[in-house]
Amino acid sequence: MKIPGLSFSLKRAIGISGLKTKVARKVGIPTTKQGLQRKIGGAIMNAVFGKKRR
Numbered sequence: 001m002k003i004p005g006l007s008f009s010l011k012r013a014i015g016i017s018g019l020k021t022k023v024a025r026k027v028g029i030p031t032t033k034q035g036l037q038r039k040i041g042g043a044i045m046n047a048v049f050g051k052k053r054r
Contacts, residue, residue: 011017024031030039 009017020031024035030036
């Protein structure tokens, strides 16, 4: 039986999630699929259109 609003993650409890986050920030390469796609997409856009304007 699940309790609404309460969940448990073994990876989080062991510390794997935190370790992955620390490594990703230190190295500068995201570990998630979405983060990696954004980084690669941004690099391609910079190569095609030059530097980003904000």
